[in-house]
Amino acid sequence: MTVRHGLVALLAERPMGVYELRKEFDARTGGTWPLNIGQVYTTIQRLMRDGLVEHVPLEYSHEAGDAEPYRLTEAGYQEADGWWHQPVDRSVPGRDELVIKLALAAASPDVHVPTVVHAQRVESMRALRDYTRLKAREPEHVTTREGLAWSLVLDNLIFTAEAEVRWLDHVEATVARVGALPVPGVAEQGAAAPAPVGASDDSTWTGRGR
Amino acid sequence: MTGRRASGPTAGAEAGTEASPIILELTGVTRVHGEGERRVVALREADLEVRLGELVAVMGPSGSGKSTLLNLAGGLDTPSAGEVRLGRDLLSHLDAAGRAAIRRRRVGYVFQDLNLIPALTAAENVALPRELDGVGVREAREQARSALAEVGVVELADRFPEEMSGGQQQRVAIARALVGPRRLVLADEPTGALDSHTGEAVMRVLRQRIDAGAAGLLVTHDPRFAAWADRTVYLRDGVVVDADRDDRASDLLVGAGRGSGRDRRRGIGPGLDD
Numbered sequence: 001m002t003v004r005h006g007l008v009a010l011l012a013e014r015p016m017g018v019y020e021l022r023k024e025f026d027a028r029t030g031g032t033w034p035l036n037i038g039q040v041y042t043t044i045q046r047l048m049r050d051g052l053v054e055h056v057p058l059e060y061s062h063e064a065g066d067a068e069p070y071r072l073t074e075a076g077y078q079e080a081d082g083w084w085h086q087p088v089d090r091s092v093p094g095r096d097e098l099v100i101k102l103a104l105a106a107a108s109p110d111v112h113v114p115t116v117v118h119a120q121r122v123e124s125m126r127a128l129r130d131y132t133r134l135k136a137r138e139p140e141h142v143t144t145r146e147g148l149a150w151s152l153v154l155d156n157l158i159f160t161a162e163a164e165v166r167w168l169d170h171v172e173a174t175v176a177r178v179g180a181l182p183v184p185g186v187a188e189q190g191a192a193a194p195a196p197v198g199a200s201d202d203s204t205w206t207g208r209g210r
Numbered sequence: 211m212t213g214r215r216a217s218g219p220t221a222g223a224e225a226g227t228e229a230s231p232i233i234l235e236l237t238g239v240t241r242v243h244g245e246g247e248r249r250v251v252a253l254r255e256a257d258l259e260v261r262l263g264e265l266v267a268v269m270g271p272s273g274s275g276k277s278t279l280l281n282l283a284g285g286l287d288t289p290s291a292g293e294v295r296l297g298r299d300l301l302s303h304l305d306a307a308g309r310a311a312i313r314r315r316r317v318g319y320v321f322q323d324l325n326l327i328p329a330l331t332a333a334e335n336v337a338l339p340r341e342l343d344g345v346g347v348r349e350a351r352e353q354a355r356s357a358l359a360e361v362g363v364v365e366l367a368d369r370f371p372e373e374m375s376g377g378q379q380q381r382v383a384i385a386r387a388l389v390g391p392r393r394l395v396l397a398d399e400p401t402g403a404l405d406s407h408t409g410e411a412v413m414r415v416l417r418q419r420i421d422a423g424a425a426g427l428l429v430t431h432d433p434r435f436a437a438w439a440d441r442t443v444y445l446r447d448g449v450v451v452d453a454d455r456d457d458r459a460s461d462l463l464v465g466a467g468r469g470s471g472r473d474r475r476r477g478i479g480p481g482l483d484d
Contacts, residue, residue: 118444118451121444125433125436125437125442128433128434128436128437129437129438129439129440131437132434132437132438136414136417136438140411140414158434158437161433161437162433162434162437165433166433173271
């Protein structure tokens with residue numbers, strides 16, 4: 001999701017100035033990714049440079065306090081239409097710090113993966129609980145368009161956090177099942193390896209298959 | 211202390227959870243099954259405290275001790291060592307009959323399914339524990355109706371379980387778990403047999419009912435339902451491995467609940483690229 005496409009989609013409804021664009025974007029995404037006015041302005045400048053957006057001729061602009069309304073050009077309308085109908089590209093996975101961290105942890109002989117998983121699960125569960133609290137505050141049945149948009153955004157945050165917690169459970173179980181693996185290049189040194197970083201005295205965390 | 215409880219009827223406890231009475235307390239509770247070669251420690255030195263207005267989730271793989279914990283909390287099982295208190299009553303000081311009486315008065319269960327007696331209406335199901343406790347039929351029925359009203363299903367009072375949906379049956383089960391003087395609900399996968407929408411609606415009711423003056427222990431394998439609790443206790447091989455507490459102020463909820471409209475939801479997501 002890019003600010004650029006969001007603004008083009010909003011301008012496809014009607015001409016708006018930067019303040020109104022920011023307000024509408026926040027309203028429709030539940031304020032989840034707040035934009036600052038400079039970001040909106042810069043994006044509009046780029047859209048104008050690319051020929052997708054233009055100033056509304058002065059005689060049509062009458063909104064006081066929002067002096068410079070913008071509208072889409074013909075190419076802008078095509079861009080908006082194309083965006084709705086083209087699936088979001090999922091061929092390249094996003095760079096997720098947690099996935100990278102655990103992948104590196106799993107391959108490292110010096111890191112105690114269950115410790116990393118436990119700390120993360122507490123944090124991810126806290127995020128999931130916070131989103132759930134926000135949801136609990138909303139009415140059970142949506143009655144407005146804005147409420148619908150917000151509830152869908154919130155559900156996405158909940159589903160994503162839930163998937164993360166489930167994945168962490170999976171990581172923990174898999175690491176426990178696999179047990180100790182040989183470390184390339186040091187296998188000959190035998191059992192003289194030092195205790196991994198973060199290993200606690202709690203033996204129930206290590207290598208107990210389930 | 212949580213945003214949720216601060217906004218609930220227990221808001222008086224805002225200054226600290228100390229003000230909220232303890233409903234359930236486990237201290238150094240160990241449960242051992244079998245002897246010698248077959249000796250299995252189902253739960254090892256568990257400490258747990260649940261206060262009025264609190265819902266605590268218990269998570270962990272099969273065989274980690276979740277059910278043992280729940281059974282000990284409800285007085286269905288007795289610890290090999292340690293103490294279980296329901297309110298001020300020390301369960302280990304009571305005989306079986308005494309425990310049963312405390313249980314009837316203080317604790318209710320909600321299971322995954324088959325909660326209700328098929329031959330009784332919703333109101334009769336909810337009134338039953340009160341009648342067993344010696345309360346007159348009329349008063350028991352009145353308490354049942356008000357318990358049903360508290361979970362928003364008083365209109366189901368005269369229906370039989372087979373005439374209700376799964377979600378409605380779970381609401382009735384919650385009503386029965388907290389009828390009359392009962393303040394502690396022990397829920398074992400209460401959403402397990404429900405679709406995700408209905409499960410969420412049941413959690414919403416459970417949460418509201420607890421906020422309105424009860425406490426709960428929720429065993430679930432589903433993080434999305436555990437997220438309705440105030441905190442989560444994780445069990446591994448009978449040991450509490452992490453107990454996350456909500457001591458830390460949440461960045462996500464700063465300013466939430468104040469003001470109106472979308473200001474209170476400002477900025478909870480990751481940043482956007484432009």
